[in-house]
Amino acid sequence: MLNKTQIKVRGYHLDLFQHVNNARYLEFIEEGRWAFFDEFFDDNDWMQQDLVWPVVNININFKSEANFGDVLEVQTRYTKIGNRSITMQQTIIKVPTNEIVVEADVTYVCFSKAAKAAIPFPDDFRQRVELSIAAFE
Template identity: 70%
Template sequence: MLNKVQIKVRGYHLDIFQHVNNARYLEFLEEGRWAFFDDFGGVELMEEGIAWAVVNININFRAEAGFGDTLEVQTRYIKLGNRSITMKQTIINTQTQDLVAEADVTYVCFSKTLKAAVALPDDLRQKIEQAIADSE
C-alpha cells in the first residue's frame, strides 16, 4: 500500500534562505505517516494501550522546496520485524517532479502499560506483510 498526502508550502515553513527549513520536513513526514495510519489502520491500537514509538529516522535531502510549492508525501511499509516496522517515505515536488527528500522511519510496537516494546499482534503483522508484498 502506498499512501499519498499533499502539503502546500507556507511562509512559516521557510528559513532565512527562503526554502523549507530542514526541521519542517520531520513535520511533513509525520503528517504523511498519520495519513497512512488513518487509511491503513493501526490507530485503534492506542485504545488498547499500544503505541508506535519512533526509534530511528534517516532523512536524505535531495532538492529544495520553496514558498507555494505543493509537496506530495508518499508513505509505505518496507520492512517488518518481530516488534518493529520500517516505512519508506518520499517527498516529491508536484510541480517539478523533483525528489525533495526521502526517509526511512523505524517504529517499535510499544506497550504503555509495560513500558516496553512488544510483539506486533498477529492480525496486524499479517496485514503489514500483505501490504509489503503488494508494494514490491
C-alpha cells in the first residue's frame, strides 16, 4: 500500500532563506504517516489497543528545496518488518514536476503500554504489513 498526502507550503513553513525549514519536513512526513495509518487501520482500532508505536530512528536525506506555494506530496509505505520493529519509506515530491525533495526511512517499534516494553507484532498486523510490502516487490 502506498499512501499519498498533499501539503501546500505556507509562509509559516519557511525560514530566513525563504525555503522550507529542515525541521518542517519532519512534520510533513509525520502527517504522511498519520494519513497512512488512517487508511491502513480500521477505525483507528489500533489506538484503542494496548499498543503504541514510538519512532526510534529517522534517516532523512534532503534532495532539493521547497518554496512558498509549492504543492508537496508525501508518499508513505512499509518497506521492512522485523520481530518488534518496522520501517517505512517516505518520499516528498513536488507536484506536478515529481522532483524529489526529501527521502526518509522511519523506524518505530511495537510497544506495549502495559508491559512498558517493545513486544513482537501481533500476527494479524504482521500479515497485513507483509502483504503491503509484497505489493511493491
